[in-house]
Amino acid sequence: MAETNRAVIKLREKFAASVLDVKEFRGEVTVVVKREDIVEICKFLKTSLAYNLCTDVTAVDYLGKQDPRFMVVYNLYSIPNKDRLRLKAPVPEADSTIDTVSGVWNSANWLEREVYDLMGITFNNHPDLRRILMPDDWVGHPLRKDYPVQGPDREPYKGRLS
Amino acid sequence: MASSEIMTVNMGPQHPSTHGVLRLVIELDGEIIQKITPHIGYLHRGVEKLSEHRTYHQTIPLTDRLDYLAPMSNNLGYVLAVEKLLGIEVPERAQTIRVIMAELTRLKSHLVWIACHALDIGAMTVFIYAFREREMIMSLYEKISGARMTSNYFRVGGLSADVYDGFEKDVREIVDTFPGHFDTYEGLLTKNTIWLNRTVGNGVISAEDAIDYGITGPALRGSGVDWDLRRDNPYSGYEKYQFKVPVGEKCDTFDRYKVRLVEMREAVNIIRQALDSLKPGPVLADAPQVTYPPKENVYNTIEGLIHHFKIASEGFPVPEGEVYQSVEAPKGELGFYIVSDGGTKPYRMRIRPPSFVNLGAIEKMAKGSMIADLVAVIGTLDIVLGEIDR
Numbered sequence: 220m221a222e223t224n225r226a227v228i229k230l231r232e233k234f235a236a237s238v239l240d241v242k243e244f245r246g247e248v249t250v251v252v253k254r255e256d257i258v259e260i261c262k263f264l265k266t267s268l269a270y271n272l273c274t275d276v277t278a279v280d281y282l283g284k285q286d287p288r289f290m291v292v293y294n295l296y297s298i299p300n301k302d303r304l305r306l307k308a309p310v311p312e313a314d315s316t317i318d319t320v321s322g323v324w325n326s327a328n329w330l331e332r333e334v335y336d337l338m339g340i341t342f343n344n345h346p347d348l349r350r351i352l353m354p355d356d357w358v359g360h361p362l363r364k365d366y367p368v369q370g371p372d373r374e375p376y377k378g379r380l381s
Numbered sequence: 382m383a384s385s386e387i388m389t390v391n392m393g394p395q396h397p398s399t400h401g402v403l404r405l406v407i408e409l410d411g412e413i414i415q416k417i418t419p420h421i422g423y424l425h426r427g428v429e430k431l432s433e434h435r436t437y438h439q440t441i442p443l444t445d446r447l448d449y450l451a452p453m454s455n456n457l458g459y460v461l462a463v464e465k466l467l468g469i470e471v472p473e474r475a476q477t478i479r480v481i482m483a484e485l486t487r488l489k490s491h492l493v494w495i496a497c498h499a500l501d502i503g504a505m506t507v508f509i510y511a512f513r514e515r516e517m518i519m520s521l522y523e524k525i526s527g528a529r530m531t532s533n534y535f536r537v538g539g540l541s542a543d544v545y546d547g548f549e550k551d552v553r554e555i556v557d558t559f560p561g562h563f564d565t566y567e568g569l570l571t572k573n574t575i576w577l578n579r580t581v582g583n584g585v586i587s588a589e590d591a592i593d594y595g596i597t598g599p600a601l602r603g604s605g606v607d608w609d610l611r612r613d614n615p616y617s618g619y620e621k622y623q624f625k626v627p628v629g630e631k632c633d634t635f636d637r638y639k640v641r642l643v644e645m646r647e648a649v650n651i652i653r654q655a656l657d658s659l660k661p662g663p664v665l666a667d668a669p670q671v672t673y674p675p676k677e678n679v680y681n682t683i684e685g686l687i688h689h690f691k692i693a694s695e696g697f698p699v700p701e702g703e704v705y706q707s708v709e710a711p712k713g714e715l716g717f718y719i720v721s722d723g724g725t726k727p728y729r730m731r732i733r734p735p736s737f738v739n740l741g742a743i744e745k746m747a748k749g750s751m752i753a754d755l756v757a758v759i760g761t762l763d764i765v766l767g768e769i770d771r
């Protein structure tokens with residue numbers, strides 16, 4: 220089914236060099252693309268394939284599991300066609316930056332700020348890249364896998380019984 | 382006589398009209414809003430981080446506390462996502478009860494919306510009336526789940542327990558009496574001159590802009606976009622029910638008010654259909670590797686006790702993969718993106734909160750209007766800070 224997906228066919232045609240992988244799981248299609256082309260691909264998806272709603276931008280930290288370490292995830296929706304597409308772009312730890320897509324969809328503005336705040340990925344050319352949930356002077360990025368769940372400089376919680 | 386002097390005013394985080402701990406820094410030219418800088422995060426509890434350290438069952442109570450005005454909608458989105466990962470089917474009775482509870486939750490949430498929205502604009506009577514009606518749903522919540530707000534009622538694979546005796550009678554009473562109450566609210570507001578002056582033409586956002594800003598739910602339908610996840614990407618058996626999806630025309634606060642009122646009537650409609658189709662049967666999927674065993678087995682057999690203990694302490698493994706499942710929550714599209722590495726805890730759980738994205742459009746909607754109209758815009762966006770800050 221992933222092979223017959225309208226977006227996959229078009230993306231393979233137009234951005235053959237940047238499509239790294241296409242996966243399908245439980246009926247959901249995921250396309251992994253190179254981060255350098257993310258803005259061009261998003262513009263194309265919005266204007267030519269009517270993915271007009273950027274539902275979500277988030278990131279996953281695959282520390283010690285995958286290289287590159289981060290994966291920025293875009294969940295897109297097309298209101299005219301009622302279908303979804305997931306776009307992913309790998310981001311390495313050494314240079315954890317990716318271009319912003321807030322110029323394509325305005326909703327990405329706050330969502331990218333949240334990814335920056337909690338995951339520490341910088342979005343190039345973002346109009347207003349500030350922390351959004353944590354205080355401005357916070358050190359560290361809480362959703363990274365090497366950030367302790369109890370917070371910095373505290374003893375880990377050992378459970379009630381121990 | 383416009384002055385060139387800009388005054389900066391701080392609104393919140395402790396302010397009755399910001400519906401929680403929302404802080405807005407507003408730059409004013411006289412009474413005209415020039416710029417709004419929202420500051421959020423005062424209620425950030427790190428639900429996404431916490432869920433990475435809990436089993437799939439232990440995460441359900443955390444989801445109650447996202448949009449605390451609509452706990453069961455959050456539960457529903459989460460359990461549907463985990464069920465999608467597992468690939469299990471939920472019995473029909475459980476699906477129908479889930480729909481009934483999700484729609485009652487929509488009523489509960491919309492009642493708080495109309496109450497607080499009207500109170501912000503000055504109509505106190507509606508507030509008292511709507512909270513009186515909400516109390517009926519709250520007591521039903523208490524009877525069915527044991528808690529008035531943090532319900533924790535749904536389980537991966539079904540429900541924590543079947544409904545109590547007399548549930549159908551209680552729901553029928555709500556279904557039969559609520560449309561009359563909606564008439565009362567409309568009688569108090571729809572043709573009320575003060576209400577019209579405060580809402581018509583306020584907070585206008587065009588359909589294109591609303592989609593661009595990612596607004597979902599009733600706020601998007603108020604801008605004339607005919608899109609509802611329950612109808613267009615049905616889940617939990619919504620395809621079986623007939624209901625109208627209301628849309629607005631003028632993209633203003635008044636149209637969003639009308640859309641939500643029709644939505645409440647349609648929710649009653651869906652509950653009535655679901656109640657009629659409710660048949661006896663199991664409320665938990667036949668998936669012993671995931672669901673808790675029946676209580677009589679736990680109390681009377683050693684196998685049942687071990688089974689219960691294993692699921693409660695260790696949890697259940699979930700196949701490796703990633704899914705995104707969204708539901709039409711009262712505030713908009715609530716999505717759960719779960720990445721599993723094959724273990725008993727989510728590797729990464731991302732919550733896509735509707736209020737967070739909707740709030741991003743506040744400057745677009747309120748810029749150029751009077752500061753007093755800002756409380757109407759906050760009210761019409763129907764935000765909940767528990768969900769924004771997570």
